[in-house]
Amino acid sequence: AQKVTQAQTEISVVEKEDxxxxxxxxxxxxxxxxxxxxxxPSGELVFLIRRNSxxxxxxxxxxxxxxxxxxxxxxxFTITASQVVDSAVYFCALSxxxxxxxxxxxxxTSLTVIP
Amino acid sequence: xxxxxxxPKHLVMGMTNxxxxxxxxxxxxxxxxxxxxxxxxxxELMFVYSYEKLSINESVPSRFSPECPNSSLLNLHLHxxxxxxxxxxxxxxxxxxxxxxxxxxxxxxxxxx
Numbered sequence: 001a002q003k004v005t006q007a008q009t010e011i012s013v014v015e016k017e018d019x020x021x022x023x024x025x026x027x028x029x030x031x032x033x034x035x036x037x038x039x040x041p042s043g044e045l046v047f048l049i050r051r052n053s054x055x056x057x058x059x060x061x062x063x064x065x066x067x068x069x070x071x072x073x074x075x076x077f078t079i080t081a082s083q084v085v086d087s088a089v090y091f092c093a094l095s096x097x098x099x100x101x102x103x104x105x106x107x108x109t110s111l112t113v114i115p
Numbered sequence: 116x117x118x119x120x121x122x123p124k125h126l127v128m129g130m131t132n133x134x135x136x137x138x139x140x141x142x143x144x145x146x147x148x149x150x151x152x153x154x155x156x157x158x159e160l161m162f163v164y165s166y167e168k169l170s171i172n173e174s175v176p177s178r179f180s181p182e183c184p185n186s187s188l189l190n191l192h193l194h195x196x197x198x199x200x201x202x203x204x205x206x207x208x209x210x211x212x213x214x215x216x217x218x219x220x221x222x223x224x225x226x227x228x
Contacts, residue, residue, distance in 0.1 A: 105157035
């Protein structure tokens with residue numbers, strides 16, 4: 001079974017629009033971490049955020065914000081006022097306490113921001 | 116310094132060649148990883164080194180041979196590869212294994228002819 005689901009395969013938005021990327025995860029562990037990575041066309045995965053299972057506070061970093069809801073097993077990512085440089089593939093990932101070596105990546109969401 | 120470097124950036128090799136991919140980090144991380152990524156897919160874990168010892172081998176064919184000479188370096192030796200091995204190979208590191216973020220290098224884009 002897929003542990004991390006990113007249902008949106010591709011999204012296109014016009015510059016300055018807000019966009020939300022969805023991430024739904026599945027785990028039986030009580031201790032786990034969730035991550036978001038950005039992969040621009042150059043290929044390098046860029047770490048964006050880590051959130052542990054005991055901290056449901058939402059986080060904002062500039063134009064980026066994350067909404068973690070354990071009740072719905074979701075960790076959604078919103079970009080406000082999108083820019084062309086935000087065009088990339090975004091991956092959500094899960095790491096569980098009992099299999100700490102393993103990152104379970106979602107299938108990714110390809111975001112295109114149109115100027 | 117939060118950088119993981121990889122060389123070469125691009126590699127084209129024939130099925131009978133032997134080549135190596137190199138990865139280096141100077142963040143004092145004690146866990147290093149190799150991933151394989153095909154186009155439009157998420158990265159797939161290949162190997163994990165923890166404190167210079169191989170801790171995970173995700174059933175990778177023996178034509179891929181990892182090596183960790185020291186805590187900063189990670190190599191992936193390639194021999195007798197197949198065209199389906201063409202992919203982006205990503206190296207990553209983290210403080211230790213466990214629930215830490217991994218920092219990725221830019222990858223080596225490998226083409227096997």
